Amino acid sequence: MDNALEKEIKSRFVGIEVFTPQKDRMTIKIRKENLLGIIKFLKDKEFNYLTAVTCVDWIDENEFELIYHLSSFHDPAHIMIKKRIPRENPSFTSIIPIFKNSQTYEREIHELFGIYFEGNPRLTPLFLENWKDKPPFRKDFDTREYVKETYDSIPTLEEYK
């Protein structure tokens, strides 16, 4: 990865911030309307492997952060594309038109964080079954509390007698 790429990204897209915190790592903060454009641009620049899509729940700022990890088969660089979205009725654009394999990652985030992805035809449950509670990976879902409520109410053998 070279500085030319950084310059080109900055000149092509408005309203984005580019950081290079360390060698071979780049973080790009984008606006929603830039998402497909910038991912397509990087894909054509040989960053044609979508490694993962991550979601982070920043509950204090009342925001979710979506992170798209892109890497290349020839370059040790790793690019993270970040976008924060509001926590109420969260929804975002699917990147399936560019990376087909984002389907499973978006399914995962939809299930575990409750974010809706427009354009993803398969937001069906992936891991959970008949889940009625709030999405379990959100910070306001307490796993220990849930386990206590769900399983601690089972009487012990002595109590049962």
Next chain:
Amino acid sequence: MSQRELELFFGPQHIGMVGNFSITLNVKGDRIVEAKANPGYLHRGFEKLMEYKNWTQNFPMVCRINVIEPDSMEMVYAMAVESLAGIEVPERAHYIRMIVLELARLASHLFGAWAYSNMLGFDTVAQWAMAYRDYMLDLFEELVGGRVYHIYICPGGVRRDLPDGFEEKVMKFLQALGGHVPDFDAAFFNNRIFYERAKDIGKIDAEEAVELGATGQVLRAVGIKYDIRKIEPYAAYNNIDFEVPVREDGDAYSRLWVIRDEMLQSASIIMQCIEKMPKGKVYTRTPNPFKWIIPEGETYVRVESSRGELGLYMVSNGGNRPYRVHFRTPSFTNGILILEKLLENASIADVGNIMISLYVVAPEIDR
């Protein structure tokens, strides 16, 4: 005779299924029309659990994510913590880590060879592979006290130095295994039955493999030479001379040959590590686990596990435990979209064949 379309549940309790995994198949006759993978049979939620535990408590937990090859999980967690906290790893620890990682890769590939040859009915070869894996578990037991979970590669280095005479035992084992390679080849890899059963089964071309996010053997079996150990060397892999085996055809046969060649490369890496290993410290002391605060930051680290690219994205908000961890596991990409794609139009008899050749390990998929 007209054939109805039926829904068939394959696994998790099924003789042809390995691991906690199931596939819903829509079949017409014995042809599969559509396949849907259902990975949710473990319900551990380790990513969430790790947010509740401090930096040290997480270390014995990460290895549980991949049961068959736990060491690369430990490695990726250790690398993430080291990157966030700025911990230097002693040179000797890098070499010990490589030895352990390659031993684990070898053990995992032997396990894979067992599963595949057993599925095809090569019982003898399967037993050989399993027996050699068992010798390796003995080596691990001597090294760390545990056979399956090692909890050895910790942030800052490794837990303790190699026991006396360990290098010789590893060399002796590798020589024994190396001496057996011609037998493995004659009985299995060059066997006509293996060729007939695996050739053109689960075939995928390079373009589609990249599009669906293939990794590891699936990617290398379509001719793409992609290995994190080469592209972004961690530990001391840049001091080691090794090849990345590739094949062109993208079918189960190619994937198994890639696995076989990787085993030979792993053995060669271990021998080079033992030869080049410097003397010295094996760990950098980390702070008291209960008072260990890691500064705010985020990191993405990756290693080449036995199944492909394994990544870890970790965020610290300046506390005594991670704010968020997200694992990018190789089976997550290979085990859902690619499996579903390859099962289309396959016959029911080949489901196990395709699944095992993709080298999927179900616990990795679950979150």
